[in-house]
Amino acid sequence: MRIETKCVQSGYKPENGQPRVLPIVQSTTFKYDSAGDMGALFDLSADGFFYTRLANPTVDAVEKKIADLEGGVLAVMTASGQAASTYSILNICKAGDHVVCSAAIYGGTFNLFNKTLRDLGIDFTFVSPEITAEELDAAFKPNTKCVFGETISNPSLDVLDIELFANAAHAHGVPLIVDNTFATPANCRPFEFGADIVAHSTTKYMDGHACALGGVVVDSGNFDWEASGKFPMLTTPDESYHGVTYTKAFGRAAYAVKMRAHIMRDIGAMQSPQNAFLLNIGLETLCLRMERHCANGMAVAQYLESRMKDGKITWVNYPGLPSYKNADLVSKYLPHGSCGVISFGVAGGREGAVRFMEGLKLAAIVTHVADARTCVLHPASTTHRQLSDRELIECGVTPDLIRFSVGIENAADIIEDIESALAQI
Numbered sequence: 001m002r003i004e005t006k007c008v009q010s011g012y013k014p015e016n017g018q019p020r021v022l023p024i025v026q027s028t029t030f031k032y033d034s035a036g037d038m039g040a041l042f043d044l045s046a047d048g049f050f051y052t053r054l055a056n057p058t059v060d061a062v063e064k065k066i067a068d069l070e071g072g073v074l075a076v077m078t079a080s081g082q083a084a085s086t087y088s089i090l091n092i093c094k095a096g097d098h099v100v101c102s103a104a105i106y107g108g109t110f111n112l113f114n115k116t117l118r119d120l121g122i123d124f125t126f127v128s129p130e131i132t133a134e135e136l137d138a139a140f141k142p143n144t145k146c147v148f149g150e151t152i153s154n155p156s157l158d159v160l161d162i163e164l165f166a167n168a169a170h171a172h173g174v175p176l177i178v179d180n181t182f183a184t185p186a187n188c189r190p191f192e193f194g195a196d197i198v199a200h201s202t203t204k205y206m207d208g209h210a211c212a213l214g215g216v217v218v219d220s221g222n223f224d225w226e227a228s229g230k231f232p233m234l235t236t237p238d239e240s241y242h243g244v245t246y247t248k249a250f251g252r253a254a255y256a257v258k259m260r261a262h263i264m265r266d267i268g269a270m271q272s273p274q275n276a277f278l279l280n281i282g283l284e285t286l287c288l289r290m291e292r293h294c295a296n297g298m299a300v301a302q303y304l305e306s307r308m309k310d311g312k313i314t315w316v317n318y319p320g321l322p323s324y325k326n327a328d329l330v331s332k333y334l335p336h337g338s339c340g341v342i343s344f345g346v347a348g349g350r351e352g353a354v355r356f357m358e359g360l361k362l363a364a365i366v367t368h369v370a371d372a373r374t375c376v377l378h379p380a381s382t383t384h385r386q387l388s389d390r391e392l393i394e395c396g397v398t399p400d401l402i403r404f405s406v407g408i409e410n411a412a413d414i415i416e417d418i419e420s421a422l423a424q425i
């Protein structure tokens, strides 16, 4: 099936007489006739559900759909994108380990890594997304366990050279984890370029309607966990789980099964069946919506660029504009479009940015991005306000940066809204 069809058809397969639409299985527990039946589930030797923290039929169906959309073997859905990023690292890193990470990442992920996970003893080296292969190679240490980056970074809109980062990771025997939130599998499937694990905040385009927080981690099944000897947590018996050796028992799905059996069991940031149901409805229209987001994004970006002539707009950054700094990466990784998010600077710096935002009527000031309704945010005074100026610049965020998330309304209405707000500055 092609991706548009998978969005609609994958995951839930009703049998004769069952509901056509994915049901919400609002139950924490599942009944069995014998202790033996349930024991087999605990041993991971039988398929089935016993406790919703570990697996639930509604969540399971949506996990199958997302795994299919990304071209992976197994997915684990989480309560939020933050939980997905946390799990993707904790599944293979512990105190004393090290991660190479692109500096162009979401501010929340940066804090999670640079503060919370660092406090737990995991070390991070942040590298420029525009790093050369030689410089990237030099960032690895003997204790490096993975590499992390974002396909299109939020909010700086850097496009990750997935192949470059994957090759470097593989040369050091470790996987590349890619946060694919902004591109979505409709526009880029990082596994096709060598990434090994994909993470998402499904809160954004995948849900698409700003209804439900959620995250997901997808395992490509392609990484050889045994080759380097660096992943004993996957290749030797897990005494906390009946001595199972994940690579032996689950082969290509070792990473994802371990995430569920170990990290989800212990930390428990599962996605609720209700949210999975809402996410699934969003996923049905993902490809349709992404087409419109990209078409509107391009129209608005071109309009903004046209306003650089009268000085109201100082710069425009949109992957897809001919002026985009890495047009070659866009044509390689995002040939069908990037996303609906544009960043730009308004005349008057930090103050001008705030005044412009307050002049908008259709575009709402919200702490959200990437949903059906056009919205706008000033990261330096909101999402990224806890970062120092130096950290801001490292994340690719300047004080005058406006993050404009173009929705699926008529582009002419969005442009008229911008026009009247610009008239006020």
Ligand SMILES: *Cc1c(COP(=O)(O)O)cnc(C)c1O
Pocket (backbone or CB within 6 Å): 080, 081, 082, 083, 085, 106, 108, 109, 150, 153, 154, 179, 181, 182, 200, 201, 202, 203, 204, 213, 214, 215
């Ligand atoms: C929003 C976002 C996250 C965090 O996701 P939540 O669902 O808000 O926890 C992670 N990565 C990226 C790229 C995001 O945009």
